[in-house]
Amino acid sequence: MQRKIAQIVDSAGSIPREILKKYHIREVAFHINFGGQQQYREHINISSQEFYLRMKDQPDRIPKTSIPGVAEWTQAFEEKYAEGYRDLIVTTIGKALSSSFQSATMAANAFSKGHPDAKIEVVESNTCACGQAALEIKIAQLIEQGQMVTGELVKRVRELLPGVVSLFSVNELTYMRAGGRIGGAAAFLGKLINIKPVCEFWGGVVRPIKPVRCRKKALQLLVDEAVKRIKQAEEAVICVQHALCEEDADYLVTQLRERLNFNGPIYLSPVGAVIGAHSGPGAIGIGIAEG
Known part of the structure; x- marks a missing residue:
């Protein structure tokens, strides 16, 4: 048995x-x-x-x-x-x-x-x-x-494990810098004002993808990156997490459904405190596990 x-x-x-x-x-x-x-x-x-x-x-x-x-x-x-x-x-x-x-x-x-x-x-x-x-x-x-x-x-x-994706954006890098978790996003430090960096966790550290100038562009870039990495939505687990920005999270879910032509579950939850302490209110992300 x-x-x-x-x-x-x-x-x-x-x-x-x-x-x-x-x-x-x-x-x-x-x-x-x-x-x-x-x-x-x-x-x-x-x-x-x-x-x-x-x-x-x-x-x-x-x-x-x-x-x-x-x-x-x-x-x-x-x-x-x-x-x-x-x-x-x-x-x-x-x-x-x-x-x-x-x-x-x-x-x-x-x-x-x-x-x-x-x-x-x-x-x-x-x-x-x-x-x-x-x-x-x-x-x-x-x-x-x-x-x-x-x-x-x-x-x-x-x-x-190698295919797990963790994409995220923060409203500001202040919390990441204060917590010593800036990692590869240090490339953005000279542009702290008025940028919304899009990054990912890769190999356990932060890797920058691109800095953008407004929140809407950051959200769209998150969707673009997620769509590029999902081979077959029906086989993927897709999670959206946010820190006090539920409307933005709903926007990501809607965009992902439209772009992927996907009606299956997309799991929504808050960013946990252990990460939120370093990303702050307004952080938002898309996680993917496929296979």
Whole structure:
């Protein structure tokens, strides 16, 4: 009898809440601190909207994020184990962006020693946000199909990784510069005023695509780039994420449907706090996992 596979993710992908419920995905939350005593846990005691409104109201106070601890990963493993799962696949934000992968791996190694009948595979997504969400939804679909054992599934996921796309634009580079996550977008620093840079996460780092002078052109460029990279929309998971700019997100969804002649699902959710802390309100992106 084939063993059931449980899916566990960190919150950097910010998968839509309804998808978490549909596929019984266990999310392990990042921590958020605005400079005071109180620590927040993403999606648990602070919503995405509350997070971005607070950033907007207090622009001089850049929030800090920290990874889920080993104990939090262990709790997630224990919960799934108690539900009868013995095979667990875990996905995290890319290692170049965070040490969440290392924390999950430490927890998995310790848990496996005490539970020799459990098999835990930890995979770093090599990306984040909308691209990570697209990959994790694709994994959920593959698990639901029930055609692969854990080893086959992990192999398939690793084959998908090089093709995962994470396109994004920010209203300004201020937050990325303050958080030290500017990466390849440093090429835009001399043009901080009145540009809307379009970038992508590639190999876990930011790579610039093109600076444009207005928001509408940035949105259109995001669509153009996404359409170029999607070979067959029916086989792709497409995610749109935004930070307090729902109208722009709806525009992207409409444009993608028209350009791709596609009526299937396009998943919509907020940009998670671990990325939003470095991109700020107004950030928006398109994630794609195909194959």
